[in-house]
Amino acid sequence: MRPVYVLDMNGKPLMPTCRFGKVRRMLKSGEAKVVDTLPFTIQLDRPTKTHVVQSVTLGCDPGRTNIGLAAVRSDGTDLYRSHCETRNKEIVDLMDARRAARRASRRGERLARKRLAAKHETATTFPDGRKLPGCEKPIMLKDIINTEARFNNRVRPAGWLTPTATQLLWTHLNLIKRISRILPVSDIALEINKFAFMQLDEPDKNKWNIDFQHGPLYGTGGLKAAVRQLQNNTCLLCQENVIEHFHHLIPRSKRGDNTINNIAGLCQKCHEAVHKSADTAEKLSTLKKGQTKRYGGTSVLNQIIPKLVEELGKTYHEHLHLTYGWQTKEFRTKHKLEKTHDTDAYCIAAGTMQTVKPNIRTDVYEIKQFRRHNRANIHHQTERTYKLNGQTVARNRRKRTDQKTDSLAEWFENTVKQYGQQKAEHLRAGLKVRKSTRYYNFKDRVMPGAVFQYEGNRYVVTGQLSGGQYYRAYGKGNQNFPAKKIRIISLNRGLVYVA
Template sequence: MQVYILDASGRPLMPTTRIGHIERLLNRGMARIVTKVPFTVQLKYATAGITQPLYGGTDSGRTNIGEAVVDNNGSVLYKAHVETRNKEVPKLMAARKQHRQASRRGERLRKKRRAVKCGTITEFPEGHMIPGCKKPVMIKDIINTESRFANRKRVTGWITPTVRQLVQTHLNMVHKICRILPITDWTIETNRFAFMKMDDGGIRGVDFQNGRLKNYKDSHEYIYSIQEGKCAYCNSSIEHYHHIVPRSKGGSDTPENLIGLCNLCHDKVHKGELSLENTGLKKKYAALSVLNQAIPYIIEGLVEMFGEENVHFCEGYETQMARDSLGIDKDHPEDAACIALLGSGITEVHNNVETCEIRQFRRHDRQHIKAQRERTYYLNGKAVCKNRHKRFEQKDDSLEEFRKKHPSDVKRLTVKKSVRYYNAADRLMPGTVFSCQGQRQVMSGQLTGGKYLRAVGDIKTNYPSSQCLVLKRNAGLVYL
């Protein structure tokens, strides 16, 4: 068992396996426990602070990351497997977009009601040119403000939220390890993936420039050419490029997953009135694509931490050769140990430390509304329709459709209004560390309005919150 040690000022020292000596220091009040996982103590007296060179290594990934630290003798002092939440980021961005659009839609409806009340409704039969738009927009009631996208500018070095989160996760993990170990050098495995070659091993040289989208601006222009600009159902002009497998479910932006539709047919597809064969492609190599973009920024962060001369690189084939020569099984922490060895130049390894399991949780959730129930109409106690008008992708009948089908029953309907449920501002977030009956647990969720807590890895036990002691609120990267 490795015990990680901090000096009196909080700087990391060399770890030790002298458990008995650490126990005596704790009993005499000469040290205190900082964390139990991993077990870290801080000394209360002055020390010389002498350390040795330590070498860290990262086996980068999108969902699974391996981390390891070795010393001059090839002994592994730290190993960790990190499970990230990077795949959640696109879903959260899509949800934020929906909330933003709903808010702006509410603003437009409010303006429209005010225009009706004041008698200032204006019609533009030929369309109105809104600042920021390339072509006239058909407006029936009011003049909209300047398009929001016209005011958005990306700063130099902008990267997508998914890539940015992955870069921050890698660097935060390195910072976390450096708080308990005096690491001097770091090594990272760098790979650039050629996706066309992964699909077709026969691709060589200039073939990379002669893909199917050559001479086309993007996938939309390619689909427009293939379908000759006509909707796949009614031969009207293409107005929308529909994803056969939705992007929210992992659908790709490749031509195999796109089909050109007019707006009318597109609405029918989402309402279930028209069906498409669910044959689109899911995002292939999505994790590798994100890594391709993230690696340069991770390297930049490592250079800032350790200095250019102390950051080393290796390729995937080198890691495999080192793993085979040392007889180590393939795993993310084991690969990280091999990567650390490659950066240090050490050719032997003494791997006798347990792997730490780390999971990443969402730290902040400022969403005020937890859930919102739809307006529901009942007939003789049975729900028969929802909402006055059909919402996007609604399968059930709306009140408008029910009125057409059963006009004589409309007056007999009872209404249950839309209800909002709100989040408490001071609620505990998943990832909070708590203790119940002396056992350390990591919270995965709450039940019955927070009266009971659930723990990671234990889906059956309900821990009464009144009997639980919160040790540490969610810190993002949490040791399980």
């Protein structure tokens, strides 16, 4: 069962309804209009007498690939459940591709400058390497000629997140905003792990309803207490003595941050050794990295938790509840609920009410995240191919990066070894060449994630064929939908309901 979500004349969400007959009559009489079909949402065309809504808690089970969400009424009845599949793992590959393209572009520019310098006989050589500003030892230069080092001038601001983490952070925030547009969400319940909680800037200040007000770090003294608990109050170096000093691995004078990742608890003896011996300091750094890796298994998710809590705290203030995974498991086991992302989100939300009795009625919505912007002009490019008697013997004049097959130069060299120079040249003259071809994206293409209607049914675009003459739809395999017979309902919004 899926309720109908209701908006007032101004677009503000009201409580959803299951009076489907009433909704049908209102739509027929013109008292309401359809805003969206999935989830089915209507907007009233007449003013409401009162705008009284009940308390709704939205539970969020955060994740990198799978995010669970559930909205629960104060009596334990669920009003909404969904599972979102993100595209966060794609971001790493896209960043690698962008980095490779930019490096290739810069290298081309440098080589052009080198050729120009050689032409005008103004090139300068450094046979023993060149010591650039900011470098302790001479660097053997390949392309960078007479260029001042600029990498030391780049300082990232405090709280900077990687592009992968930033994308994941905004995915969570946008999901919550999207649901808040159709439901009057009054409270947010977010599950965090112990390590992520320790990364919060001020864990000693009870800004939020943490752990139902009875968490293990509640009122324990903040960051130093978190370090003590993380290390079991034992020196990180000697593993014997109790913690007496809190050492910053990167000193504050060198812009080291005041977070748990940069602080190690040490005894008096080890603290003195770290300041006197570079080897001891390096050993401490290695131990700290290992500890961070051990407790931060889902590092991207851990990176965003403090920022996610901060952003949600700006909107919901004291109505933001932070819980732990063990509480979710305890609630789920107690009421014998199945282990799914949306059910976990329900347990997170309902668990903040403690005495509530579960009442799960709604069906689960499936959300898939699509890439919204792709400004690439080139769709793909074929390789230069050399064929002999109809069979491909080589690709490209010289080997490209990661090419496993032979290039023309390698094929010719092997042919010379096998048949001799004269025979090899004769075979090379008989090669048929298929030039490299670029295929471009057409300007007004519809991006995957757009919603279209075909024969009265709703579908989500996953791709196009034959220059946009046919469409492919999510969950429909290789079935082709002719572009002339479809109607585009909405363009790609990033987070799209697919079921």
